[in-house]
Amino acid sequence: MKQKNIDNIIALSNDLRWQIGDEFHDNLAEGIYADAAEIVKVSVHKPNGDNRLRLDAKIDKIITSKTWGFPLMFLILAVVLWLTIVGANYPSSMLAELLLNTIHPALKGYASALGLPWWLDGFLIDGVYMAVAWVIAVMLPPMAIFFPLFTLLEDFGYLPRVAFNLDHLFKLSGAHGKQALTMSMGFGCNAAGVVATRIIDSPRERLIAIITNNFSLCNGRWPTQILIATIFIGATVPASFAGIASLGAVIGVAILGICFMFLTSWALSKTVLKGEVSTFNLELPPYRPPRFWKTIYTSIIDRTLIVLWRAIVFAAPAGAVIWLISNIHIGDLSIAAWMIDSFDGFGFLFGLNGVILVAYIVAIPANEIVIPTILMLTVLVTGISGGAGAGVMFELDSANATGEILRAGGWTLLTAVNLMLFSLLHNPCSTTIYTIYKETKSVRWTVVASILPVIMGFVVTFLVAQVWRLFA
Amino acid sequence: MNTYDPLLALLVFLGICLLGFLFFRPNNGWFWLINKGSQSTDKIIVEDILKRLYHNENAGKYLNINDIVRTLKQNDKMVIDSIDNMATLGLVRISGDIVKLTKSGSDYALRIIRAHRLWERYLADKTGFNKTEWHQRAERKEHELSMDETNLLAHKLGNPQFDPHGDPIPTITGKMAELKGVPVSELKTHTIGRIIHIKDKPDIIYKQIMAENIHIGSIIRVVEKSPERIVFHSEGEAFKLAPIMAGNITVSILEKNISYEEDILRLNILKENEKAKIIGISKEIRGESRRRLLDLGFVKGASVSIDLLNPLGEPKAYLIKGTSIALRNDQASKILIKK
Numbered sequence: 105m106k107q108k109n110i111d112n113i114i115a116l117s118n119d120l121r122w123q124i125g126d127e128f129h130d131n132l133a134e135g136i137y138a139d140a141a142e143i144v145k146v147s148v149h150k151p152n153g154d155n156r157l158r159l160d161a162k163i164d165k166i167i168t169s170k171t172w173g174f175p176l177m178f179l180i181l182a183v184v185l186w187l188t189i190v191g192a193n194y195p196s197s198m199l200a201e202l203l204l205n206t207i208h209p210a211l212k213g214y215a216s217a218l219g220l221p222w223w224l225d226g227f228l229i230d231g232v233y234m235a236v237a238w239v240i241a242v243m244l245p246p247m248a249i250f251f252p253l254f255t256l257l258e259d260f261g262y263l264p265r266v267a268f269n270l271d272h273l274f275k276l277s278g279a280h281g282k283q284a285l286t287m288s289m290g291f292g293c294n295a296a297g298v299v300a301t302r303i304i305d306s307p308r309e310r311l312i313a314i315i316t317n318n319f320s321l322c323n324g325r326w327p328t329q330i331l332i333a334t335i336f337i338g339a340t341v342p343a344s345f346a347g348i349a350s351l352g353a354v355i356g357v358a359i360l361g362i363c364f365m366f367l368t369s370w371a372l373s374k375t376v377l378k379g380e381v382s383t384f385n386l387e388l389p390p391y392r393p394p395r396f397w398k399t400i401y402t403s404i405i406d407r408t409l410i411v412l413w414r415a416i417v418f419a420a421p422a423g424a425v426i427w428l429i430s431n432i433h434i435g436d437l438s439i440a441a442w443m444i445d446s447f448d449g450f451g452f453l454f455g456l457n458g459v460i461l462v463a464y465i466v467a468i469p470a471n472e473i474v475i476p477t478i479l480m481l482t483v484l485v486t487g488i489s490g491g492a493g494a495g496v497m498f499e500l501d502s503a504n505a506t507g508e509i510l511r512a513g514g515w516t517l518l519t520a521v522n523l524m525l526f527s528l529l530h531n532p533c534s535t536t537i538y539t540i541y542k543e544t545k546s547v548r549w550t551v552v553a554s555i556l557p558v559i560m561g562f563v564v565t566f567l568v569a570q571v572w573r574l575f576a
Numbered sequence: 577m578n579t580y581d582p583l584l585a586l587l588v589f590l591g592i593c594l595l596g597f598l599f600f601r602p603n604n605g606w607f608w609l610i611n612k613g614s615q616s617t618d619k620i621i622v623e624d625i626l627k628r629l630y631h632n633e634n635a636g637k638y639l640n641i642n643d644i645v646r647t648l649k650q651n652d653k654m655v656i657d658s659i660d661n662m663a664t665l666g667l668v669r670i671s672g673d674i675v676k677l678t679k680s681g682s683d684y685a686l687r688i689i690r691a692h693r694l695w696e697r698y699l700a701d702k703t704g705f706n707k708t709e710w711h712q713r714a715e716r717k718e719h720e721l722s723m724d725e726t727n728l729l730a731h732k733l734g735n736p737q738f739d740p741h742g743d744p745i746p747t748i749t750g751k752m753a754e755l756k757g758v759p760v761s762e763l764k765t766h767t768i769g770r771i772i773h774i775k776d777k778p779d780i781i782y783k784q785i786m787a788e789n790i791h792i793g794s795i796i797r798v799v800e801k802s803p804e805r806i807v808f809h810s811e812g813e814a815f816k817l818a819p820i821m822a823g824n825i826t827v828s829i830l831e832k833n834i835s836y837e838e839d840i841l842r843l844n845i846l847k848e849n850e851k852a853k854i855i856g857i858s859k860e861i862r863g864e865s866r867r868r869l870l871d872l873g874f875v876k877g878a879s880v881s882i883d884l885l886n887p888l889g890e891p892k893a894y895l896i897k898g899t900s901i902a903l904r905n906d907q908a909s910k911i912l913i914k915k
Contacts, residue, residue: 118735121734121735122735122737122747122751129734130859130866133867133870134856134857134870134875134876137870137873137875137876138875138876138877141873141875141877141878141897142877150898164883164884165884168884168885168886168887169887170887173887174887268884268886268891268893268902269886269887269888270888271886271888271890271891271902271904272886272888272889272890272891273888275890275904281891281902305868307704308704378704378705378706378709379703379704379705380703380704381702381703381704381863381864382704383864383865383868384865384891384903384904384907385868385869385872385901385902385903385907386891386893386901386902387872387899387900387901387902388883388884388893388900388901388902389900390900452580453580453585566585566589567586567589569582570582570583570585570586570589571582571586573582574582574583574586
């Protein structure tokens with residue numbers, strides 16, 4: 105009986121609710137908002153009616169003007185990237201000197217003094233320690249420069265204006281203007297770029313930004329691009345133009361990445377993501393002087409150290425794997441040699457080689473160790489002199505010496521060009537993959553974000569290789 | 577590697593691309609065709625016939641078997657078999673050549689219509705699909721939703737009365753809100769009305785109307801009527817439509833004593849250095865986006881002005897409640913203001 109009454113009441117309420125109609129809800133909500141606005145008007149007093157400062161309006165006029173808006177933007181981005189890439193060289197080489205050339209031999213010395221068996225000492229010191237040290241030396245300085253600079257710009261209020269200026273371009277590819285910011289953040293580190301997509305509050309555009317962030321060359325890949333361009337692209341022109349040619353090639357690859365970002369965004373928003381909810385709005389906060397020390401502190405703690413820690417966690421096992429595959433022998437060859445051998449034919453199709461593919465597989469945890477791994481593996485399989493032994497990654501001080509090793513490994517200009525392309529278009533590093541999973545909480549999008557760039561990389565390198573061979 | 581030839585490799589690659597395209601191209605890809613073929617088409621045909629009969633009977637027209645066969649894009653024999661089947665199941669009565677719905681047939685039809693309109697409503701409120709896709713998607717989904725799923729959907733959506741095109745949604749008991757309206761093509765000049773319905777079929781005309789940026793809920797005033805075109809003013813803009821398009825837009829005529837305000841405009845036509853008060857947000861902005869706009873302060877009575885123009889034209893930044901908020905033009909065109 106009681107249940108029946110309750111059911112009746114629910115049925116009646118449903119019926120009444122239906123009769124009131126759809127507009128009721130909206131009107132109620134809007135009424136509440138309007139009332140709240142009225143109350144604010146009566147009870148909150150502002151010192152002066154116009155709370156937009158004159159200076160603010162002036163800055164905005166310049167920053168968003170047709171003449172100055174875009175040049176200013178490119179200039180600032182270029183300065184930030186230049187400071188990061190060039191500025192990071194010095195601390196990086198100091199760290200490398202300390203961690204790789206001083207502590208590493210010292211550790212080896214202790215190990216032999218302690219009488220550790222060669223495999224334990226190799227596994228721990230040459231494998232795990234080496235990878236971690238390498239990642240720290242290459243990764244820490246650029247991040248410690250890039251993130252604070254970026255955060256200062258953000259704090260000042262400039263970045264939202266960049267999103268504002270560029271939104272129309274991103275709208276054409278179905279994305280959000282704020283993706284300009286997450287993309288630029290990706291130039292520092294893709295994992296941080298993925299975290300930064302939190303500023304995009306529209307679900308569809310946020311997914312687009314996450315999936316396409318990998319097309320921004322991160323600071324783990326800039327050095328690879330610069331090194332390979334210097335060795336191979338620079339050599340194709342007279343020495344006096346070598347610098348410009350290699351710089352142009354690197355910038356070209358970065359711009360190609362931006363093109364791929366737009367293309368993929370467009371394709372995603374038109375296909376798999378078209379059902380996701382899309383909203384747009386962009387707040388332009390007032391300018392304020394950045395809180396310098398606080399910004400430096402939080403950007404180092406929140407962004408740099410967290411990302412670095414994740415990278416270390418992933419790099420350590422990678423170091424172990426690299427050492428193991430080069431030192432465990434099956435038959436008369438090491439596992440690495442077997443893998444390289446079986447990948448050689450496949451790699452040839454894409455204008456690459458087995459060494460590069462194996463290096464990209466074992467170096468999924470960190471792009472920073474790709475070049476050292478390639479060098480080590482090349483020395484391992486060609487048997488030329490150089491390097492520090494099986495499973496010990498190394499890098500050379502001079503680009504020329506590096507070039508000689510690579511050429512001895514059978515590299516041509518095509519290999520170099522395709523390596524640069526593949527470095528741009530391949531799966532994100534495992535730190536980024538893990539971050540994508542944490543941000544999307546979806547295996548599906550994580551898989552899409554990881555696989556899509558590799559497929560594109562293979563297609564692009566394949567096409568380049570075939571066309572190259574047809575005409576060269 | 578002896579057989580390797582770059583040209584051959586390229587050709588093989590192109591071949592694979594072509595195959596992939598044939599398999600997965602939208603609509604006619606083999607993959608989709610195979611997928612579609614595996615669904616039971618019988619149920620779909622029956623339900624499509626029921627819907628067609630229902631709509632026609634509502635308009636006072638009765639269909640014969642020939643009409644049904646002609647209008648359904650299915651195998652003729654299958655359609656005729658289905659009609660026979662439906663007669664034995666008691667969904668329709670065949671008298672002579674005319675096919676009429678029985679009570680249970682019309683209940684069934686209403687259930688399909690309910691599922692269709694609810695799904696359109698769901699697509700509008702909870703997903704980001706473009707509005708030109710709603711109808712096609714609902715056409716497929718209506719056959720897949722069970723009765724329970726439909727009811728659950730209705731409950732989750734708050735038992736809405738109308739679908740996003742303005743069509744009434746039948747309740748579980750078959751009740752429907754009444755829709756009293758006149759097509760724009762039949763309005764006299766100087767009539768004032770509110771758009772309550774935009775027909776989503778045929779597709780081509782619907783897309784044209786959407787491209788004109790005409791919204792449900794807008795108040796219009798007819799200013800010119802001729803056999804070639806109908807011109808009406810709405811929200812600060814003039815719209816010129818061919819009669820065939822105007823015939824697909826329904827308005828409810830407003831009483832004469834409600835004065836039409838010529839000065840109600842869309843936010844996107846606001847110029848720099850002008851101030852305006854917000855009148856409301858069009859019903860075309862739904863769900864999440866609507867809530868966001870309200871949160872940001874785009875509420876009735878708030879004053880708004882342009883803060884910044886964009887070097888690329890879009891989005892513009894509007895100053896509202898002391899904050900600068902950038903909106904794209906398609907959003908701003910759905911916010912109504914008064915200067």
